Every structure is written in C-alpha cells, then in structure tokens.
Amino acid sequence: MRYLVRLSYDGSFFSGWQIQEDAVTVQGEISRCISTLLRKEVQVTGAGRTDTDVNAINYVAHFDLSEELDAALFAHKLNAILPSGIVIHEISPAGPDFHSRFDAKRREYKYFIHFRKDPFAEKFSWRCKFPLDVEKMNRAAQKLVGTRDFSCFEKSGSSNATSICTVYEARWENYVPAHCREMGFPYEEGAYIVFTVSADRFLRNMVRAIVGTLVDVGRGRMEPEAMESLLDSRDRCAAGQSVPGNALFLVKVEY
Secondary structure (H helix, E strand, O other): OEEEEEEEEOHHHOOOOOOOOOOOOHHHHHHHHHHHHHOOOOOOEEOOOOOOOOEEEEEEEEEEOOOOOOHHHHHHHHHHHOOOOEEEEEEEEEOOOOOOOOOOOEEEEEEEEEOOOOOOOHHHOEEOOOOOOHHHHHHHHHOOOEEEEOHHHOOOOOOOOOOEEEEEEEEEEEOOOHHHHOOOOOOOOOOEEEEEEEEOOOOOOHHHHHHHHHHHHHOOOOOOOHHHHHHHHOOHHHOOOOOOHHHEEEEEEEO
16 A cells, blocks of 8 residues: 655755665655564655755655555654654555656745844855845746756756756745744845745756856846856856755645
8 A cells, every 4th residue: 555645854964865875864764764663664755856955845755555554643653753853744545556756747946045144044044145136036037937958957967867847937035034023033125035946847956056046147147148048058067056955945746
C-alpha cells in the first residue's frame, strides 16, 4: 500500500533532501525513522531535491508498505523520534499509481531578502547590503515566464535529460514579517522583499541562480532586456552568482 506524507523542514539542519553517503539529509532521516518504527527497511521518495540549507513547507513524499497502517497514530510516533528540524503534518493512503515526484504538475518557491540588520530575519532571509531597483528586477523576471531552456541557471555538471522548463510566474513583492507586524519591530516600507517563482520543474540550483541574476539587475549591473540574450546563451558563467540557500523555501507542490 502506498502512503502520502506531507511534511515541512528547516534546511539548516541537513545537507539537502536526497540521501548522501556520510551526510545527514531529510530523506535519510525520515527513511531511517520509519524503518526504525516498522523494524524493516523502508525508502521514502520525495517531490524533488532541495539543496543544503534550503527549507520546505508542505513538502510531499511517499513510501510503500505491504500492510495497512493507522496513519494518524504512525505520524504521531514518527514525529516523536524525528529530529526537531522535521515535522510530519499528515500521513494518508494514496492510490497505488501516485508518485510524489513524477505526478507533480507545479512547484512554487519563495526567496526572502531584507536590507537592514534584523536578528529575527537572519536565519530565513538574506541580508542585502546595497539598494535594489525592484521595478527593474520585476521587468527582468517577466522575461523568465514561458517554456524554454534554462541551462544558464543550471548547476554545472548536472545530469538532467533536458533543461527545458515552463515557468508560470516570477515576481518580486514587498512584505512585512510577523515580528514587525505583530510585535512592533521597527521597519521601513520596502525593507523586506520576497521573490515568488513557480514552474512545472526546476533545475539544480536554478532558483538561487535566478535570484542572483535578478539582484545583478537590481544593482544596475545588467539591464532587464539582457535577460533574453542570457537565456539564449545557455551559459551558466554569464548568469549571476547563486545566493545563499537559507532564505529559499519550497512552499507548494501541486498535483
């Protein structure tokens, strides 16, 4: 029987989602804890990879068992032994043909940036120490929307069969974090911005490279119109540097 798992995790505790030798990963910890509870080897499959430090909310995974579980009780027991950086929200029966990775139609990421020293934002937001022209960044971001080759944002050495992706939306917005909104931490309009991007699939390091490139646009190092030629070049060296992973969240997987 196949079971769907809905979970969230703080990526700072792990070397990404995927199991690696001699590294603590989200997939490895969940598989280990499920196997411990059931006293047999169980492998968990996820909706996709996330890199070291990258976070996820409402991530989707699945695993197979020959017997039926009390899913709610098992989720409770699993939460009790999992590391504090992982929480299971739900375990539920899934159809035998459901696949958390291959059935996903759309994924959405958010990247958070702040501009002033803020001890309550540091863990999950990247502090940018220079001003950015968000209007220009949005003009450049709109050129990402559509179906095309995104090789220029793909980590070197990746082994994907194709670098073609369909990006559905890409936009920057101002936002106000909870500690400012609810607890009175001083802030100014535009002090916190968030980038939202959704696509049918993402290449390795793609979102962090896109954000780094859009930051170059915001700094005036690149014009928004140059995004077209950058995409056509398929040259990773021509794009911006990857930004830190701690400010990146996978926030939605749609089926």
